[in-house]
Amino acid sequence: MTPVSRVLGFLVLLCFSGATVSQAWPQSITTYHYDNNRTGWNSNEPNLTPTNVGSSYFGLLRTVPLDDQVDSQPLYMPAMNITSGQFQGTHDVVYVATENNTVYAIDAESGVVLLNANFGTPVHQPLGCDNNAPNVGITSTPVIDPVSNTLYVMVYTQQSAGPAYLIHALDLGSLTDKVAPRLVTASQTLTNNSTFNFNAKYQRQRPALLLANSNVYAAFGSFCDYSPNLSRGWLLGWQAGTLTPLAANHVFNTQATSPKNYFLSAIWMSGFGPSSDDLGNILVVTGNSDPSGTTYDGTTNIQESVVKVSPDLSTVLDVFTPSNWGSLDQTDGDFGAGGVLVLPDQPGSYPHLAVAAGKAATMFFMNEDNLGGYSSTTNNVLGAYPVGACWCGPSYFVDPVDSLPRVVSSGGRLVKVWRLKSSPSPSLSLAASSVSIGGGQDLGFFTSVSSNGSSNPIIWALSRPTTTDLSIYLYAFNPDSGTTMKTLFKGAAGTWPNLTGNANLVPVVAKGQVLVASHNQLEIFGFTAAVTTTTLASSPNPSPYGGRVSITATVHSTTTGTPTGTVTFQEGATTLGTATMSSGKATFTISTLSLGTHSITAVYSGDANFVTSGSPALVQTVIQSATSTTVTSAPNPSQFNQSVVLSAKVSSATGAIPTGKVLFKDGTSTLGTVVLTSGAATLSVSNLAVRQHSITAVYNGSPNFTTSTSAPVTQTVNKATTTTTLASTPNPSTAGSAVTFTATVLGAYGGNALANVILKDGTTTIGTSPVSATTHQANFVISTLAVGAHNITATFSGGGNFAASSSAILQQVVQ
Template structure:
């Protein structure tokens, strides 16, 4: 009956949660609660309810209201876009900011929440009855605590107790709600549930021995485990080219959720003659540091780092195994900024990690990357199924984080004399092996773009690298007062961190910066011809889903390190091929306004990137390099000569280079002039407009209109046309041309001749008599009036067909003739105008002149 009661409660609670979720979806995330200020709504945060756990748990009831709940509030970066931009520059070998990592104070000044915002969040929680338990210099994290009843009222949630199998845990029943002005500044609140327990990734050999399995012991240490000299010999770390005191001057950080016994560490050092460097312990959130069930994890992490970098200082950061403890421990490592290489062998199936926890961790890992810290995380020991079982593919957090180096597992097969022979994917069983796969939360990071072999081109792929993790080919570890053999990716991550300390030791001696977050450099090197020398490419085996292959694969990443060769390349930094850039023009010389295409040819190691085309010191534009070529087309070059160069940007594999200058000659544009008349033929004295049409490159200037060799006038070119109107052309044929002057961009040109015909002006003649009728023998004067265009010349007066005489036209267009000789009778008098240069002839109508 008790079980039924629990099931009923579980059913009821699940449906209540479904109803609340429905309300949130329908009515939005901004909800006004009864205790909210009247002028501000409350916003619900996200990523705090452990949905995967709750759906597999029984509800026991409400958590005691008097219980105190410790919480870690993680604030948002106010300018995360700028932080992302800086991270990109810090790890771009072509950027001036490359390797110029920030100090903790510089990071706080540039990217942390302001002091006023940090103080405002403290004040808010105090006003709600919380105790501020801890403040931090980076202003990103705030520790608070409150009784359950106080926290529940402040967040508008209910704290419930649940049972998942034999384990009991508590959780809020819904996402916390806060005033909008407060919620906008908060990324996550760790501690609202303790459903998640982070798992160690150490795998002892003893359980397999108890099952009667014969281990494949490959080392020369106690019980056949690998000892420090074996690791150095197999992975090429015993060369005289490496520093003699490996790790000297370097600090390695360890993230731990348990304690260790110092006597175990001393026994390990003594056995192998290592320097007596007792680790420094930093306790977080009141953790007591006492060894517990996870002490073997802490112990092997320390001992394997000592095995590889025995002269390095080791700081062990130990915190409680809780959401708040995890966040606080990581952030302490970041704000201390003492260790430039860190490893963690504690993880949680990504599917069981809340989105709030993932994003809160990511905020801290970004700070580490900006400060030049590299963190290595074991990728898990459950193969492709990190959540357990064999039905749901999943990866391990934090190995799947984009600013973490995920370290997978291999099975080692050394050659005679403890030298490297081969490795395969670690795969003990259907539920145990090297972790690897695809994140369901994090997008594909830039360093994984265009990498062949990825299982996903959309999401983060894990692991990045690997190392021996098979307990059957495992390491000799002194833990709990006895020698044991351990495997697990827990062994691989601290060795990679210790190896990085050796590299950073040499870089520091050379005056170089620390490597910082290692993935951008690793992925760059792995795509060069150095890959086969720097890495042991694992090509056999699988992790129960993903298979090893040439190059990158989701079972082992790029593989394990070849310590000496990779050391050289990491110490030197990203090496790039020399390149050369040549430049050609599609038309040289070219005409002004005509398109010319410049083609840059870049030789190198499959160069990518861009080419900037420059005219003297002026940038014309850029072109992307594809198949070794980049082009840029322009029609905007001015008339004259230009010194064009092509500057190749370089990329992660190729150095930059600039071509020699190409002299590009740009001539003035060819033009043509065409001429038209508004009236042809025209009449003398009538206005005629000549229009010249000039083609070219937006021509300006003037057109001179000529009649033969005589200039008629000029017209300004506008819109490709120039006009001239005239009424002064004489009668006859005229050879008219239009001569375009040209301008700074266009050549001169002259039209073909246009024959303009100008006809004489039509005239009229009239004749009148001074006396009609007249008397025989008396004088009568005939006056002829001629109209036209200022006619000149003579008028002939006729009597019928007989010529009487002539008269010269006056300026007023009149001519006269007087006679007294007309006989009696009627006479038909006409005036015949003879015309002149510009006026046509005309004859008047006959005038009947009577003579008595």
């Protein structure tokens, strides 16, 4: 079958058969481990979070006395209409079945018993087996069809002709039979063509009931492996509604003989229910058979195996049998001490996966489309992982840390959380473990998981009693608190005095409460104050670097009153600050967030009337702060070769001081690059040509600040002023003799003024000479001056970058 047709088939089952019914009814718990995959995951639990479960507000609310031990898992239906008795009307109802064959309907909020109905005398100590309570009545977990408001329950009762099983279809509102209960009968043909009849005296109905394919299924094992020549593993089914038996059934050992007259291949799974896949196929795990370890053939005897059976029970479709099945048979090492979890569909080349573990402490990871068959030399599975000896069953959830699935094992005394990766091929890796939950009896225990979608996951577990402490303990673990999970809660949750029979108890999470049924009681855990939820908002978001961000936490509750106290704002494990509540809100302002994204959470402290709560993460994005740049110059105008100081100032929109570099530019030419100091940069230039210059400053930005360019400043550079001085020798001079005149020309800011100097006697030009680049002088030798006093001047003609200038009058006396 193609993947598409497989999905379509599953949708048909959902619509018409009640498969995976709990997912269609939010907050209802209608079957064992919450769904037909047996994930144990209630993903619709907004009230329980690691923050508030780990607070002093969470604990035991009430205890409801019951008439006998409870081996089954409680079920839960919200807004149920009770139609008989003195408490008629709408209630959130917990359904609990006891070994005294009593079914209770209990108000989840008050603990009031709304209805209780007894369905006959239980069987006392069947076959002398002590692996159970003294009374054996209703052992398996019933199943609810919420569409028809029917509770299906398997009753074991002592009748005049001997023990008998009857399956009942009860109205949820009245706990009365909707149709006549059906006596369980069945037969199978053995390999010698003889008929083997179902005999309730030798069959224990421990696994939870399964509602799928418009049928109710029940699996059977033995009492303490007693009378193994008369007890075998059965899988039976009835049509939902009418309780008409299916035409086919399945016995997992049809051999007529065995070396030790020992058959079994029982289905017991420590109470874990048969699971079903997308196509409605039924999966179970079988236990041991003949202790000779020689009777497996995979057809007439399928012991120590995960077995997939067709919906009509006529055909074994697939098996996985560990290579050491013979050793398991010889040592009573039942693979079938635990159940099989069918994982929700996964991406990749192996969309359908399953896991199972038993007494031998190995969890097998299987391709549910091809379980692996049997090989005497290897296990043809996707992986095998050490989980500890397991009288237990796995759970499943999706973790918010990486959005990857997790498988939860509970072998030994540890909760282990395994990360599932689908690519390049499916594999599991250990992500976290718990501390030991202690306890006694056989190794292993049961877990469930609660979350709000994939956020705030909590793993719940129940320990088993010891000879010195008959209490069972409820544990809560945070799977996202490190490789050793933080224990959020531990509290006594009832007692279990029948130490020879394992406490195969499952904690049930429903609507902010945890339900634990045990010996003669139901305990309901929850909050001692009003539940709150905390939400976060911020403004602005995104925010510029260095800007003030206001983060507001609002604490909500459905009850009257206004929460008070404080709110602590955090980024990861770092506390950002604390604010006091006012009118149900607390606001914290911060301006020191770094560039990038920040996952901000808030934790409300709680008060006398309201429970602490933590918010979902708020992603605050901090972007670069916008900048503006200005530039000035001084002096302006300036002269050639004069030093001009260019000053840039870079400011941010938030007031934060930018860092980085500024480029000073003259048009498109870069004059220089300067590192900012306290948001400012200066550059001195003295090589600007004589003209007007368009000066800009370009801030090149930084990780925290955007780039910006100043408006241009026009810097005017004029010709440099000059001074011309004149000297002569000798003075006085004699007529006819040579007189040397020296004119010195200097620019105001240095440089070479290289134009001509004109020498005049009065108004008469007596010589022209260029200024030397090395001496800055022009020399004249004149011998034609007449006797008398002469007013001599030198005039620098100017040119290029230098202005003209004239010397003072030099009086040259000629004698």
